[in-house]
Amino acid sequence: MKSPLSIVVAIAATAIASLVPAMAQNADATITVYNAQHSSLTKAWIAAFTKTTGIKVIQRDGEDDEFSNQLVQEGDKSPADVLLTENSPAMVVVDNAKLFMPLSSDIRSQLPEAIRPSSGRWVPIAARSTVFAYNKTKLAADKLPKSIMDLALPEWKGRWGASPAGPDFQAIVSAMIELKGSAATSDWLKAMKANAVIYRGNGAVLKAINAGQIDGGIIYHYYWFGDQAKTGENSKNTELHYFRNRDPGAFVSLSGGGILASSKHKKEAETFLKWLTGKGGQEILRTGTSFEYAVGNGETSNPKLVPLDELAAPTVDPSKLNSKEVIDLMTEAGLL
Amino acid sequence: MSLDTSLVAVRRSRYGWMSAAAVLVSAAAAVPIGFILWIAAKIGWSTTVGLIVRPRVGELLINTVLVVSLTVPLSGALALTLAWLTERTNLPGARIWSWLAVAPLTVPAFVHGYAWTTLFPSMHGLAAAVLISTLAYSPFLYLPIAAALRRLDPALEDIAASLGQTRSGIFRRVVLPQLRIALGGGGLLVGLHLLAEYGLFVFIRFDTFTTAIIDQYKSTYNGPAANMLGGVLIVCCLVLLALDSRIRGNRRFARLGPGAARGAPRHDLGRMRAAALLLCGALVAAGLGVPLLTLGHWLVAGGVAAWRFEEIGPALGETLLLSALGAVATTIAAIPMAWLSVRAPNKFQRVLEGCNYMAGALPGVVIALALVTITVGLPIYQSLITLLLAYVLLYLPRAMLSLRTSIAQAPVELEQAAASLGRSPRRALWATTIRLAAPGAASGMALVALGIMTELPATQMLAPNGTHTLATGFWSYSGEIDYAAAAPYALFMILFSMPLTCLLYAQSRRLSGR
Numbered sequence: 001m002k003s004p005l006s007i008v009v010a011i012a013a014t015a016i017a018s019l020v021p022a023m024a025q026n027a028d029a030t031i032t033v034y035n036a037q038h039s040s041l042t043k044a045w046i047a048a049f050t051k052t053t054g055i056k057v058i059q060r061d062g063e064d065d066e067f068s069n070q071l072v073q074e075g076d077k078s079p080a081d082v083l084l085t086e087n088s089p090a091m092v093v094v095d096n097a098k099l100f101m102p103l104s105s106d107i108r109s110q111l112p113e114a115i116r117p118s119s120g121r122w123v124p125i126a127a128r129s130t131v132f133a134y135n136k137t138k139l140a141a142d143k144l145p146k147s148i149m150d151l152a153l154p155e156w157k158g159r160w161g162a163s164p165a166g167p168d169f170q171a172i173v174s175a176m177i178e179l180k181g182s183a184a185t186s187d188w189l190k191a192m193k194a195n196a197v198i199y200r201g202n203g204a205v206l207k208a209i210n211a212g213q214i215d216g217g218i219i220y221h222y223y224w225f226g227d228q229a230k231t232g233e234n235s236k237n238t239e240l241h242y243f244r245n246r247d248p249g250a251f252v253s254l255s256g257g258g259i260l261a262s263s264k265h266k267k268e269a270e271t272f273l274k275w276l277t278g279k280g281g282q283e284i285l286r287t288g289t290s291f292e293y294a295v296g297n298g299e300t301s302n303p304k305l306v307p308l309d310e311l312a313a314p315t316v317d318p319s320k321l322n323s324k325e326v327i328d329l330m331t332e333a334g335l336l
Numbered sequence: 337m338s339l340d341t342s343l344v345a346v347r348r349s350r351y352g353w354m355s356a357a358a359v360l361v362s363a364a365a366a367v368p369i370g371f372i373l374w375i376a377a378k379i380g381w382s383t384t385v386g387l388i389v390r391p392r393v394g395e396l397l398i399n400t401v402l403v404v405s406l407t408v409p410l411s412g413a414l415a416l417t418l419a420w421l422t423e424r425t426n427l428p429g430a431r432i433w434s435w436l437a438v439a440p441l442t443v444p445a446f447v448h449g450y451a452w453t454t455l456f457p458s459m460h461g462l463a464a465a466v467l468i469s470t471l472a473y474s475p476f477l478y479l480p481i482a483a484a485l486r487r488l489d490p491a492l493e494d495i496a497a498s499l500g501q502t503r504s505g506i507f508r509r510v511v512l513p514q515l516r517i518a519l520g521g522g523g524l525l526v527g528l529h530l531l532a533e534y535g536l537f538v539f540i541r542f543d544t545f546t547t548a549i550i551d552q553y554k555s556t557y558n559g560p561a562a563n564m565l566g567g568v569l570i571v572c573c574l575v576l577l578a579l580d581s582r583i584r585g586n587r588r589f590a591r592l593g594p595g596a597a598r599g600a601p602r603h604d605l606g607r608m609r610a611a612a613l614l615l616c617g618a619l620v621a622a623g624l625g626v627p628l629l630t631l632g633h634w635l636v637a638g639g640v641a642a643w644r645f646e647e648i649g650p651a652l653g654e655t656l657l658l659s660a661l662g663a664v665a666t667t668i669a670a671i672p673m674a675w676l677s678v679r680a681p682n683k684f685q686r687v688l689e690g691c692n693y694m695a696g697a698l699p700g701v702v703i704a705l706a707l708v709t710i711t712v713g714l715p716i717y718q719s720l721i722t723l724l725l726a727y728v729l730l731y732l733p734r735a736m737l738s739l740r741t742s743i744a745q746a747p748v749e750l751e752q753a754a755a756s757l758g759r760s761p762r763r764a765l766w767a768t769t770i771r772l773a774a775p776g777a778a779s780g781m782a783l784v785a786l787g788i789m790t791e792l793p794a795t796q797m798l799a800p801n802g803t804h805t806l807a808t809g810f811w812s813y814s815g816e817i818d819y820a821a822a823a824p825y826a827l828f829m830i831l832f833s834m835p836l837t838c839l840l841y842a843q844s845r846r847l848s849g850r
Contacts, residue, residue, distance in 0.1 A: 032801050039812050058802040061812065063554040073712050079801060165551035200538045200547075203817030211457045227817070231637075234817055327555050334392040336551055336561070 030056040031081040031265045031272060034071070036064040036167065037126075037255060041290040042084060048284060049275050055268045064090035064167035065323055071260070072097045081263040082272060084125065084255070087171035089323035091122045091256035101261040104270065110277045110296050115254060117319040122258035124318070125276055126285055127293040129311055130172050130251045132241040133224055134216035135209050144241050148172075148218065148249025149180070152191030161197040161205045161217040164335045168202060168220055168253070173330065174321040175251040179314055182325065189333035198335070203227075207234045216241075218249070225291035225304060244312035252313040255292070351680055357672035362688040365695035365729055369570060371706035375563045387564040392548070396565070399462070400544045400572060404530050406466045407473070408523045414470060415477035415522065416515070418619070421612050423485040426602045428609070433616050434482065438475045438841050440623035442833035444790035444807070445472040446535025447826045448623075450814055451630035453539050460541040468536060471623040473529055477522035483844045484518040485511075490600040503603075520583035527576045531569060532699030534793055535811065545569040546699050550793060553705065566702040573697040631823055631830075638820030647809065648824055655789055655805040656832070661720075662727035662788040663781040666735045669728050670780065674739035675769070679748060689736075696733035700794035703729050708797055718800050726794045731787050735780035738843075742776025743769055779843035782836040789836075790829060806832075 035042045039061045046057045060080075062070070068090035071078055078099075085091055094100060100121035108116060108123060115124050132145060145151055151160050162169050176185045199205045202219040206227065209217050227235040243249035257276060259269045275281055282299040285292050293301045293308050301308065330336045376384045415437075421427045422434040440448075448468050452459055488511065496510045534546050545565055552562035605612055635642070673692060676685050695703065703726050711717045746769045754764035770777075792807050799805075810825035 038816065040816065060801045061808075062796075065555045066553060069556055069559070070708075070712075073709070074717075075713070077713050077717070079718060165554060167555075170555065198543075199541060200551075201815055201817070203815070204541075207457060207817060213458050230818075327559075330555075331392075331561055334390070334395070336392070336548070336555060 029054075029265065029268055030058060031263075031268045032058045032060065032079055033082045033084060033272075034067045034080040035059050035061050036067050036083075036085045036090065038086075038290060041284075041288070041292070044284050044288050044290075045276060045281055048280060049272060052275065052280060053271060055271060057272065065093070065170070065327070068093040068323070071099055075099070076262040078260055078262050080260055081265050081269040082257065082259055084257050084276075085167075086128070086255050087167050087253045087321075088117075088124075088256055088318035089171055089174050089321040089326065090167065091117070091258060092319055092321055093323055094258065095119050095121050095319070099261055100258040101263070101266065103259065103273070107270065107274045107277060110274070112295070112297055115295060115318070117256075118317075119319060122256045123273070123277055124254040124295045125257040125273075125281070126255040126290075127295050127308065128168075128220040128222055128253050128255070129242065129293070129306075129308075129313070130249055130253070131219060131221045131224070132216050132243065132249065133206055133209050133219050133235075133238050134241055135212055135214075135237050136239050137237060138212055139215045141241075144216075145249075146243075147245070147247045148176070148243060149184075149188060149247075151195065151218075152188045154195075157195045158197065159215040160195065161199055161208055161214045162192070162219075163199050163201050163205055164192070164196075164330060165200060166202065169218065170323065170326045170330070171253045171321065172218065172248070172251050173326045174323060175253075175314065175316050176248040177322065177325060177329075178316050178320055179248045182329070186329050186333065189329055189335060193333050193335055203234065206238065210234050210237050212237070220253070221305070222291035225302070226289060229289060229291070229304075242306065242311060246312060246314040248314060250311060250313045251316065252293075252308065252311060254295070254318050256318075351676075354672045354676055354680075358676050358685070358688055361669050361673060361728075361732070362691040364725070365732060366691045367710070368695060368698055368703045368706040368729070371710065372563055372567045372570060372702070375560060376567060379560045383560065384564060387561050388568060393565070393568060396543060396545050396548050397568070399542065400531065400569075402462055403465050403469070403542070403544065404527050404572075404576070406462075407469045407530055408527050410466065411470045411474035411477050411526050412519055412523055414619070415474045415481050416519070418474075418616070419478055419482040419485050421605075421616065423482050424600060424603055425605050425612070426609075427605060427612055427616070430602075433620075435841065436616070436620045436624065437478050437482075438837060439620075440471060440627075441475045441786070441837045441840075442830050443472070443624070443627045444535070444826075444829055444833075445469065445529075445533055446539065446790070446792070446807075446811070446814075447627055447631070447829065448472045449536035449539030450819065450822070450826065451627040454630045454634070454819060455626060462542065464540040465537060465542040468540065469526075469530055469533065471619075472536065473526045474623075476525045476529070477519070479840065479844050480518035480522045481515055484515050485600075486845075488514055488600060490598060493600070516583060520580050523583075524576060524580040528573065528697050531572055531576070531697075532701075534699075534701065539814075545572065546701055546793075549699075549701050549705070553701070553797070562705060566705060569702060570698060573699075574694070577693065577697060627830075631826055634820045634823035635827065638823055642820045643824055644821070647804070648806075648828070651804045651806050651809045651825065652828055654803055655807070655829075658723070658727075658795075658803075658805065659785040659788045659832075662724055662731070663735075663785040665724050666728045666731045666784045667739070667777050667781050670732055670735035670739050671770075674736050674743055674773075675765075677736075677740055678743045692732050692736060695729045696731065698730075700726070700730055700791055701797075704794040704797040718798065720800055723795065723798045723800070723803075726798050727784070727788055727791070730791070730794065731784040734783040734787065735777075738776045738780030738783065739773055740776075742773035746772035775843060775846065779840055782839045782843075786833055786836045786840075789832060 042059055046059060050056055064085045064087055067083060071094050102121055111123050197214050202223045205217040205219050206223050208214050224235050224240055257273050259273060263269050277296055282294040282296040285294040286302050291302055418437045422430045452468055492510050493506050496506045532546055534550060537544055537547050545568060549562050549565045673689055677689055707722055707726055711722050716722050750768040751764050754768050790807050792811060795805055796808060806825045806829050810822045813822035
């Protein structure tokens with residue numbers, strides 16, 4: 001006869017075993033998305049996509065470079081079908097590891113040729129602009145920095161903030177490397193370590209600027225618009241300054257989407273990416289609460305935003321952005 | 337079969353499978369440390385040194401050491417004062433204050449951070465870290481100190497008084513030494529929590545090894561820099577463990593034949609009564625009032641729109657499920673070692689036990705990092721099993737300590753009698769010791785479930801795709817500075833922590849016999 005203890009163990013084991021498939025992702029016609037985009041934006045995308053197509057989507061949230069490095073380790077055993085990022089460097093890592101499948105022309109052709117990565121294995125899905133948010137009462141408009149590079153000057157010590165541990169800021173640094181070179185970027189990062197007040201998350205930076213703890217900070221535009229649309233509680237004392245002039249601080253970062261070559265649901269994944277870069281997905285960028293730029297052919301962005309073509313952004317080939325060097329330089333500067 | 341031979345048979349078979357199980361659990365517990373050493377060996381000595389000996393690590397080390405060395409003594413002093421007031425003085429409403437002193441445990445540390453930064457957005461750095469962690473974690477010290485105070489035999493104090501000691505002299509020379517184990521154990525628990533804390537320190541912008549490891553993880557997944565920071569963090573944990581064993585010392589605190597100690601008399605506070613009440617009131621206002629009021633503020637501000645039941649409902653279910661499964665699995669894993677440490681203590685067993693404590697001392701992020709790298713490519717990758725394994729490793733000591741106390745109180749003779757009446761070893765164990773140890777197991781499970789409910793780093797890294805818990809939901813919204821949408825998640829975490837905290841409180845009173 002079995003002892004009661006071993007019966008308890010057996011019951012527990014069966015319960016656990018029966019729950020594994022329930023919580024995992026094995027159901028048919030269900031795709032798994034590694035999502036580094038804002039959780040709420042992707043939730044809105046998925047809700048509308050599932051409503052239109054009936055295809056179910058499981059969303060795992062994380063950060064750009066966490067997922068890119070994770071996918072490299074998972075290799076062809078990855079449970080993911082689709083990767084969505086906030087910025088391009090993470091897409092480049094996965095692409096260089098030959099883990100994306102080539103995308104069909106009916107997906108690629110939905111996007112302007114100028115912003116498509118040359119490899120053809122991932123596409124931009126949205127865009128965001130670097131901005132300098134500042135406190136209106138603490139900083140007069142004529143005292144604003146002319147270039148992001150100026151923030152390395154001693155006069156800015158303790159007066160500006162950023163979230164260097166986040167992929168957003170790291171994408172800006174990768175653009176700086178492309179535009180100004182490694183040595184200049186390394187010096188700038190070391191000056192940043194001395195000058196900047198460090199936060200976790202762009203929202204936290206905006207909140208601190210609004211509260212007057214710092215004069216200004218480097219964030220992406222949509223944090224400001226998003227807060228204004230809600231209560232304005234974290235942005236009512238602030239204004240946005242666009243650097244323009246092809247400055248590294250005017251960098252427009254492309255969010256990417258790609259399908260894993262190891263995916264077992266390629267057809268559904270392609271349907272998803274096609275929908276995302278087409279009318280349905282881009283409309284959610286225009287009308288939703290994300291305030292990110294739409295990038296699809298002929299798709300306009302939310303009318304509240306400064307149009308993309310007025311931002312005088314520097315031209316950077318997204319497939320050249322090197323996240324490894326960014327991490328190395330930032331670790332060396334003591335920011336990570 | 338004679339009684340003697342049946343006993344020997346029971347012993348032999350039981351030690352066999354119990355030892356095997358204990359070795360298995362301990363080997364699993366040693367995995368994270370072994371893993372870090374393996375990575376260090378793989379990337380080579382010079383790279384390892386380069387990643388460890390750099391200014392950033394120095395900064396983190398200073399922050400980590402300062403926050404631990406300031407918060408632990410402060411929490412100890414605070415908990416000792418509160419425990420003394422509620423257990424040994426005529427403080428009005430002592431019983432209620434004693435409940436209120438434990439109540440901040442129901443509020444996860446990161447919700448304390450969320451509340452204080454809502455009230456004072458500029459709060460940051462070391463001072464804020466010390467203040468908020470003292471409020472959040474001092475109940476971990478209050479519980480054992482109050483229990484120890486209740487158990488003290490007042491006869492010792494009477495003897496000291498009859499020998500001419502003053503009241504403060506008695507406290508210093510008789511009471512305090514008897515509280516050493518409680519102070520050491522509670523202080524260790526608080527120190528380890530501080531080393532592992534993530535959410536709270538993000539809210540108040542205070543960098544420690546744990547926050548830096550997660551920054552690296554987010555930028556590089558499981559790069560060598562993250563693992564080497566983890567290595568330094570492990571050393572910090574070991575230092576704390578060593579300090580604790582020094583504080584404990586080898587002195588004997590039990591009396592032979594303690595008999596029935598009478599209840600200790602309560603001292604008259606006299607004119608200090610108002611001051612004592614004020615202190616208690618201020619602590620409750622800071623530790624409980626602030627989080628509940630800010631939460632109330634956000635719930636009102638968010639209104640009905642913040643209650644996204646289609647998200648909160650599943651998160652609630654998954655949190656409860658994970659907490660329950662994790663608590664059961666951890667307790668089962670703790671049984672062999674707890675049983676061996678009471679019934680068959682020896683050198684080998686102590687080494688094994690040490691392994692378990694070490695893993696439990698490691699922050700969730702270090703264990704998760706090791707498990708991610710080991711399981712990637714295996715069928716158990718991103719499965720419930722791996723997540724539960726992480727929970728077991730993280731919370732094993734909590735379950736083991738509670739179980740061990742209860743098993744020690746179950747007489748071995750009962751087990752032997754059951755065996756001599758013809759039960760198989762396992763059934764004998766089940767019919768006697770396991771049943772008598774049930775209250776200890778329950779409080780251990782409560783402690784484990786409480787930990788899992790608010791666990792963040794390991795859950796984020798290891799959970800199956802599509803898992804959302806209350807803690808990850810709260811974290812995701814508060815990260816987008818949507819404090820109103822995060823509020824319902826915090827509320828549910830507090831509500832579900834309440835019964836578990838009550839259970840712990842009741843158990844600590846029951847064990848001390850009052």
